Amino acid sequence: MHGRGTTHLVRLTGGMTALALAAALLVTAPTAGAQAASPPRPASLAAASSAAAAAPCDPFTAPTLDASVPTARDVIGIDLGDRDVTTQESDSYLTAVAAASPKVVDGVLATTVQGRPLRYAVVGQEKWVTPSGLDRIGRDLGRLRDPKTPEAQARQIIRSMPSILWVAGNVHGGEESGTDAALRVLYELAARTDCASQGILDDAIVVVLPTQNPDGREADTRRNAYGFDMNRDWFARTQPETDGKVEMLRKLPPQLFIDAHEMGRATYFFPPNADPVYHDIGETPLDWIYKLYGPAMQEAFGRFSIPFFNGDVYDLFYMGYGDSVPATGFNAAGMTFEKSSGDPASQRVREQYVAIWATLSAAGAKDDELLTQWCAEHVKAYQQGVAGELEPNQLYWEGAEITNPVPDTKVRHYFLRTDDPAKTEEVQRVVRRLQRMDVDVFRLVRPLTVPDYTPYGRPAASTTLPTGTYWIPMAQGQKHWVQAMLNEDTYVPFPYFYDVTAWSSPLLENIAGGRSGADLKPQAAPLALQAEPVSAVTGAAPRLGVWQISATSTASIESAGWLRWWLDNRVGLEHTDLTAAQIAGGALADIDVLVVPSGSDATASNALGTAGRAALDQWVRDGGRLITLRDSSRLATRLGLTSATYTAATSDIPGSLIRVEVDGRSPLAAGVGDTAWAMYEYDFVWSAAAGATPVRYPAAGDPDWFISGFAEGEEQLHGKSAVVDEKVGDGRVVLFGFDPNYRAFTGGTARMLLNAIMGPDPSASVQAKAVALKATSAPAVSDRMVISVRPGAADRVQALLSARSASADVVRSPGVVSFRVDLGGKTADEHPWAQEVALDAAKLGPQVVAIRLP
Template sequence: MRASRLAVSLVAAASLATPTAVATSASAAPPSSPSCDPTRTTPAYRGKVPSPKQVLGVELGDREVTAAESDRYLDAVAASSERVVSGTLATTAQGRPLKYAIVGRPELLTRAGLARVREDAAKLRDPKTPAKLAEQIAKRGVPILWVSGNVHGNEPSGTDAALKVLRDLGDRTDCAARTILDNALVIVLPTQNPDGRTLNTRQNAYGFDMNRDWFARTQPEVDGKLTMLNQYPPALYIDAHEMGGTSFFFPPNADPIYHETPEQAIGWINDIYGAAMAAEFTRQGIDYFNRDTYDLFYQGYGDTVPISGFLAAGMTYEKGDESPYPERVKEHYLTQWVSLSQAALNRHRILTEWHQMAVDAYQQGVAGKLEPNQIYNPPNQIDRQVPDRLVRTYFLRADDPAKGPEVRTIVRRLQRMGVRVDRLVRPLTVPDFKPYGRAETRTTLPAGTYSISMAQGQKHWIQAMLNEDSYTPFPYFYDVTAWSMPLLQNVAGGSSGALLRPATEPVPPLPSETPGHAGNAPKIGILQLSATSSGARQSTGWLRSRLDREWKLPYTLLSPADVASGKLAGVRVLVVPNGPAEAADKALGDAGRTALTTFVQDGGRYVGWQGGAQLAARLGITTDTFADPTSDVPGSLFRVRVDGRSPLARGVGDTAWQFYSYDPVIRQSDPAKVAVGYPDASSADWFVSGYEQGSAELGGTAAVTDEPVGKGRTVLFGGEPNFRAFSDGTAKLLYNALLGPDPKAGVSGLATARPRAVANTPLQVESPIRVSVKVGDADRTVAILRSVGAHYVERRSGDVVHYVIDNPGGLPADHHPFAGRLPSLIRQAGITPVAVVLP
């Protein structure tokens, strides 16, 4: 299930085991008869593959298999069937393997056979492959179909279902199994998150929701998976989840759908797979829904990235976790088997359209045409259309040495997804250059600038990654609305729609970079504000991942109880990520509060953000004031100004891009203490990438403050500087806050801690649900909220009423008792919301 909005690239080498050679023929078998029903054909087993009970002592679905048992059964199937080879594509933080199996006709599983499948896929994805050759491949070739489960560790049933699919394809002889085997190559990845499965947590061991990490690849599990996906690019990617309730979700998806989503892929999703599933579930009397809750917008999901990055049908399947476990496994197996069967039966259409999508993307890139926003589920209406400005080329400037690692991170990520990146060998005058967040201007770009042409088969992926804005079409948000890589990395660049003839040379594949920290470092402590809050676990986990894997800085992890018992001794820099400030304040008690204030006054450095910043206000170690926002910003990027005199500014530049999502508004009366601030909303610097309503209230407020307290120092960020460990631009501000020098003398601060400022605290809510409507719709909205039993706080600003619904368990929307239903209820009531934001 999808969930919380809150989730320099670490590249882990993928260990791809060499498949075992098992046969020699490479001829394609003819398609099986479409009269063979995929689900009503009686399974016939050869008996070569041991049953799950023979290997594990239980049948699949009797109970959840463990990660180790999943690996054991996968290995047993691979060892006993000539139709299966297996390997390991990554290793987790806790040392567990991510095992996969490749299933197909024996002749496809030889080295030569697999090489032929990969070669065919590469040619079909190449828009310059001649049409006749592409048609020949479509006639004889096979699509690559992926079945994956358990990206969320506490959503286990997809794993057991995938293992059942593996067993059936490895051993069955009936026509339903032969249809798939004769017409496809299937890759089964039973668990994408073995650490989370073992820990029974949604996230991995570092607290990452890996269904948000697909484009950044910060986690080895995701990086290894994408490495293999690029070797075996999918035409179908199944991602099996669980949600609340007892129903089943399969596509068609809800709006919004990202504009660079090819129509052929939508056709596959809705008309091939969705239609077949609806018919089968209806025939069997199984409850299901679609066109609701689950969108295709944020370009970091396990369905959106396969679409925009591989031109596949990305399919999210969700089964209600209140159903008995055998039922969950059975229904996931049904969707997986029906999907594979439909792909096999439509093999020629899929391969033909797969190539055509690449050709269409290339032609759009040549013309500089961006796809428009569309509504797929009336009566939704488009609030914001994609501009009609032409975009033929993106540019990334490389003339600032301080930004070199960030620029190369983007280039490498693009290259690893099959994007061609060139470099200017001579200066280039661009008549209509549009810098990110600025107006068009005539510009001469220096030699060395990276040039990314949109005239590629990967045009959709280029736009998804290098966009200036996501152009959110209407106000429903399952996740964040901004993710542009240049903005997240805070690098200079822009786009042009002109027909240019630059002198360029191709950029060879760039190596990974993990520089770490050079020199001595102070002793760092991390105060995790709560062990149970999802926000605290994630924010702390994102920080730990960056410190361990990129900056390579040692630290001590502390709890409020640890601080109260004196374990802060020796720490020089205390980092306090997001979390519930009020609960942490209570957990600290008098002893912990005294320890923290004494720590700062005696020379310690307190660096906090979000809940960690609010805790500083409660402790009286800041003169900042905090207020609840009255705007609706579900997760967007704002340009902020950086004070070049601040030690936080080193290597950052005059501006940066701050990720902001309903964070408290910080006001600081002393401009000298504002290291980073939001420009006035009327200034030329004001720019927002993503959705916003009423965000002008941030104009002129502080994004980061830095002030002396006694002999020490307090550095506070309003928003998350290390969002999902991929906002590298503001993470550099954080790096400087941890390791940089103190500000120069001249800024007056607090001689001693102020009295406790408990009144100076915004609303304390965990992973809230937010609904904002116009005043005229307030009564109907209240009626809906009361009908579902929502406990809410009402805030009014101008002609908008904001309802903030507490979610004390931190439940994601589709495990929440009513959150997932709110958009439909609001729509059915005839209300056009300002924003509906689900956790």
């Protein structure tokens, strides 16, 4: 099996006038599973940068301009950088530039939740940006992505084809400067007549998407109108803004994708990224980042004395980001840029512009090389699939060691079972997602005996798969994406987490499937594009209420948003949004079922007040059905509406999929099966009587026990309750210890939630013998940064936190001290020092058990 060598790159920060980078070095002999090291990556980033600097045209030369292209002041009355433009101003200026320049066409790639257009512009030579020109480019790019295209034909296409460079901003609505900088880039590409713009547009077209989140920009919020963080939504594509963007990427697949953000931290970040990097990202996009674009930006920022840093915090791992999905799904150099949000608009826009322009200029200087290498990467992916090779884990920065290598196991095929009629919708959803990322899916037309069939989370055994089973071969140009979506495990290389560590589509949807490394020749037919599945909700809908506990907590906003989207768009259930004051005022009289998304029980109790707490208690006892999700489940214990108890998590499980056992006698089990996969993320650990536990974590030694993703100390969960279902008076309380509708992409457990809303009461239900319990002092961890270390390093972590006057709860378990750090409800992106503390803690090396940033 071929391997990418385990390498380190020396950290570089600050505003420099010259680059000072050491060579990428091979380190130590590879351990088992790491494979033999290939030659190191570029001999020196400095050398690559020097070559770029020797280009005949200075990218930052004084511009010569075509006066027929309007400036921002001509159209919206301000210069870009005077202040943040509004969405309407951005749209007006984009369309004005497109109307004035034959090099620019514009369009709308989606409509937002609130009905705003998601506008884009394409800039290039006039012959390329006509409708017929863009159609031809899209078709030819499709041929270059097809590894079966003859080499001579590919070379001919490349000679006449531009590369595709994307610039996108403002996926987080409150991070505005990427929009304004993208508009400046659009103007200069359209108006400049000098060598700097020609150097880009001679061999490339540039797609400019100034704002990816118009609704969030107008509301000055991170999320879209439903409350989704759309930089976590890329593979699931639940939101119209994400879906339209990815569809446009399929039409004009990029070799470069820039995603411009802002952050709470000072200065400016651009790649190279921090580790971890997802193992099955191809070498080509990573080489471009390390050898081409990183050095070009370092050179430009040094030239203008702009402070910056690389390699810290921002990883390339989770498949929901605007860098990881372009890199894995399109073999593009997907890159996140982050500018400090606290600086003046003029500075933010200027620095974003410098990073974007330097990157586009570096791409433009490569002529046909980008497309040649891009085409070759698809061929290489196909060849890896034929051989059953997975890419190994590799480090790209200093200061970490691989503790979890990718196993040296052959994977040539994935299979999805279709013989459970109850799972038709879920299977269809997984397959459609694959197909809409250009993955080839086939249907077996004859039974197939697979000698080493390995079901998810089970041992291998010879199995005959029936006719109708879906077959996804790894031998295709989209091999990297197939592995990213259908994996059994993500093989986190070491315990540092910027987001969740598991996202396998079959596990999220709880469908049967598995893999094989055998050399098989299935008799199969290509599968036509599957339609969008429609949830079959039967029976009379209850009068449904939703109570969002907090309007400021990240966890509460997002959990409620996921729920509302799922109710509106996936299952089509009408609902009434309630407030604590309305509950106290008697609004529950018109509600049959109340769902409380994740949120603080203390906040909920205080908001309800004495009258609200009494009203909720009486409503349940009089026949109401209360369903609580994740952290809000503690409210039931506070109010004495459950006999279940809970403790704080002492394990470190930062967003992993754990197989749970489902009691088939429970109404929650309808259509679910004997097991499901729960997304567990530092959640409280619940205990209830056996008859009140329809869903539980398997006991120690149970063959059902399996975790996809990272876990440390997971034995705390053995035999514990994942869901509690109890009769309370004439009513019913269903407590989910996790969020069954996490990011609206956990369809397998969302079916349990639907059953809890729509299904009957249990035929033999346990009557809760509950009294109000004093709330534990342990906080919910969903909004918190977690730093878990061995006891010998606890004082050093405490010192780091004390230096910041940070508030943290400390949870101790055998061999581990865990600090749960209060960030005031902010994400790590938004917080001014969380990332720096996490990085300092990471330097403790083997003493670190886990670091999780919210």
